[in-house]
Amino acid sequence: xxxxxxxxxxxxxxxxxxxxxxxxxxxxxxxxxxxxxxxxxxxxxxxxxxxxxxxxxxxxxxxxxxxxxxxxxxxxxxxxxxxxxxxxxxxxxxxxxxxxxxxxxxxxxxxxxxxxxxxxxxxxxxxxxxxxxxxxxxxxxxxxxxxxxxxxxxxxxxxxxxxxxxxxxxxxxxxxxxxxxxxxxxxxxxxxxxxxxxxxxxxxxxxxxxxxxxxxxxxxxxxxxxxxxxxxxxxxxxxxxxxxxxxxxxxxxxxxxxxxxxxxxxxxxxxxxxxxxxxxxxxxxxxxxx
Amino acid sequence: xxxxxxxxxxxxxxxxxxxxxxxxxxxxxxxxxxxxxxxxxxxxxxxxxxxxxxxxxxxxxxxxxxxxxxxxxxxxxxxxxxxxxxxxxxxxxxxxxxxxxxxxxxxxxxxxxxxxxxxxxxxxxxxxxxxxxxxxxxxxxxxxxxxxxxxxxxxxxxxxxxxxxxxxxxxxxxxxxxxxxxxxxxxxxxxxxxxxxxxxxxxxxxxxxxxxxxxxxxxxxxxxxxxxxxxxxxxxxxxxxxxxxxxxxxxxxxxxxxxxxxxxxxxxxxxxxxxxxxxxxxxxxxxxxxxxxxxxxxxxxxxxx
Numbered sequence: 001x002x003x004x005x006x007x008x009x010x011x012x013x014x015x016x017x018x019x020x021x022x023x024x025x026x027x028x029x030x031x032x033x034x035x036x037x038x039x040x041x042x043x044x045x046x047x048x049x050x051x052x053x054x055x056x057x058x059x060x061x062x063x064x065x066x067x068x069x070x071x072x073x074x075x076x077x078x079x080x081x082x083x084x085x086x087x088x089x090x091x092x093x094x095x096x097x098x099x100x101x102x103x104x105x106x107x108x109x110x111x112x113x114x115x116x117x118x119x120x121x122x123x124x125x126x127x128x129x130x131x132x133x134x135x136x137x138x139x140x141x142x143x144x145x146x147x148x149x150x151x152x153x154x155x156x157x158x159x160x161x162x163x164x165x166x167x168x169x170x171x172x173x174x175x176x177x178x179x180x181x182x183x184x185x186x187x188x189x190x191x192x193x194x195x196x197x198x199x200x201x202x203x204x205x206x207x208x209x210x211x212x213x214x215x216x217x218x219x220x221x222x223x224x225x226x227x228x229x230x231x232x233x234x235x236x237x238x239x240x241x242x243x244x245x246x247x248x249x250x251x252x253x254x255x256x257x258x259x260x261x262x263x264x265x266x267x268x269x270x271x272x273x274x275x276x277x278x279x280x281x282x283x284x285x286x287x288x289x290x
Numbered sequence: 291x292x293x294x295x296x297x298x299x300x301x302x303x304x305x306x307x308x309x310x311x312x313x314x315x316x317x318x319x320x321x322x323x324x325x326x327x328x329x330x331x332x333x334x335x336x337x338x339x340x341x342x343x344x345x346x347x348x349x350x351x352x353x354x355x356x357x358x359x360x361x362x363x364x365x366x367x368x369x370x371x372x373x374x375x376x377x378x379x380x381x382x383x384x385x386x387x388x389x390x391x392x393x394x395x396x397x398x399x400x401x402x403x404x405x406x407x408x409x410x411x412x413x414x415x416x417x418x419x420x421x422x423x424x425x426x427x428x429x430x431x432x433x434x435x436x437x438x439x440x441x442x443x444x445x446x447x448x449x450x451x452x453x454x455x456x457x458x459x460x461x462x463x464x465x466x467x468x469x470x471x472x473x474x475x476x477x478x479x480x481x482x483x484x485x486x487x488x489x490x491x492x493x494x495x496x497x498x499x500x501x502x503x504x505x506x507x508x509x510x511x512x513x514x515x516x517x518x519x520x521x522x523x524x525x526x527x528x529x530x531x532x533x534x535x536x537x538x539x540x541x542x543x544x545x546x547x548x549x550x551x552x553x554x555x556x557x558x559x560x561x562x563x564x565x566x567x568x569x570x571x572x573x574x575x576x577x578x579x580x581x582x583x584x585x586x587x588x589x590x591x592x593x594x595x
Contacts, residue, residue, distance in 0.1 A: 133578075
């Protein structure tokens with residue numbers, strides 16, 4: 001019993017200790033600042049700008065950046081800065097909602113697959129393999145074209161195409177955890193399946209899931225932008241950085257700001273989220289080096 | 291080795307078969323597949339006629355069997371737009387996509403591997419920091435925006451490169467740089483970390499102690515041993531390039547499979563879409579297979595697992 005307690009102790013306390021103090025490095029801090037700024041801009045958009053995202057002024061179309069319009073106006077005279085702020089809402093909503101839901105689905109499937117094993121595992125993992133045999137962006141594009149345009153459908157698309165990476169990750173972790181002494185011990189002591197999963201497996205899965213999620217947020221945000229850029233996904237007049245770039249493409253000869261600023265917003269956000277992800281990975285899981 | 295190849299080949303065939311099933315299932319994602327195949331202003335009578343002609347009234351198992359049988363013969367139906375076999379139309383555009391992906395991959399490797407090696411050899415130098423910065427940026431910049439910025443700078447502003455199309459080698463520059471950027475960033479990061487791993491090994495110290503030139507140690511002894519994961523990533527990234535080609539080709543009007551697919555999606559030409567998706571999955575699986583075999587060939591330990 002004492003040897004069980006000894007193996008049990010580090011496994012349970014380590015993630016908790018890591019969570020309590022996360023030493024910030026320079027790039028992690030930078031990433032965090034960017035993410036907070038983007039999130040703040042998204043939430044406070046109506047307070048920051050006097051314009052609405054769909055307010056058009058046909059007298060002032062395609063105006064270069066000025067004091068009144070910091071980032072210029074588009075072909076309908078809409079303020080670009082305003083649309084970028086509201087676009088941040090779309091991007092962050094999509095990033096967070098899709099990661100949340102696809103993460104939960106992947107977690108459940110991965111747990112079932114890894115814990116039960118056998119035929120269930122074979123069937124579920126083949127499904128994952130097949131889905132991973134299509135390039136992500138292509139599959140997402142086709143699924144979205146079939147489901148139809150709009151914010152809800154792009155979220156649904158990214159969930160349908162995004163859960164598999166979680167399932168594979170969780171299954172792998174569960175397979176490794178399952179053989180550890182403390183899980184064996186819990187089973188030997190007569191713990192119920194549900195209790196083993198919830199009390200013994202789940203706490204050890206949070207770290208890899210959090211790390212993967214931070215990278216997935218950026219991937220989903222960029223995927224939405226790419227799909228909307230191609231004319232699917234989020235449609236105007238709703239502002240998405242992707243569809244703004246698509247509109248900007250038409251005016252690339254006379255309005256450089258339309259293709260520049262939404263892209264900068266997208267890159268900064270992706271960069272910030274990625275930096276936070278790298279930092280989380282380095283601090284939470286020292287096994288995985290940079 | 292032969293046994294290993296045979297097993298992996300069989301697995302790949304299973305994945306291809308299942309990919310066909312996914313392609314079949316995709317038609318039903320929106321509910322009624324007939325609605326996908328017809329323009330929105332079709333009358334009810336036309337819909338019924340179309341349904342009967344293409345056998346959409348049969349039980350789905352019968353439809354599935356027919357779909358598989360036709361697919362095995364390479365028959366995925368005609369393009370709704372051009373009334374020609376969809377497979378032939380897509381195949382016609384494959385060389386353009388493959389040549390672009392090939393050039394992009396060579397470009398990515400040509401830049402990323404030296405950068406990764408030098409970064410690792412001179413760890414924490416200004417070159418290393420610059421390299422890391424560039425790779426982080428390279429991974430955060432989406433291809434489609436990089437493409438737009440290149441067009442703006444080199445076509446609109448400097449007027450030195452064509453905005454799109456295919457013809458001379460000048461046409462290759464911007465699309466291949468766009469495609470290569472993301473891949474190059476990943477390769478550089480991987481090469482650097484693998485080289486750092488290898489450079490810490492005893493045999494490198496031995497090679498140095500024997501008095502071999504630093505170049506020889508770096509390229510002959512270290513890079514060779516660090517190349518295993520790079521080979522694996524190579525095949526996987528070639529697959530990703532096929533996905534990236536969808537966007538890059540659309541921006542630069544490159545007449546390849548990717549752009550054709552996007553147009554087919556916009557035109558609701560679903561036979562073409564399904565073929566394109568399926569072909570990509572087959573290519574992707576083939577590349578994975580090549581990666582696995584190359585890996586096993588280079589590393590005998592894998593074969594016996």
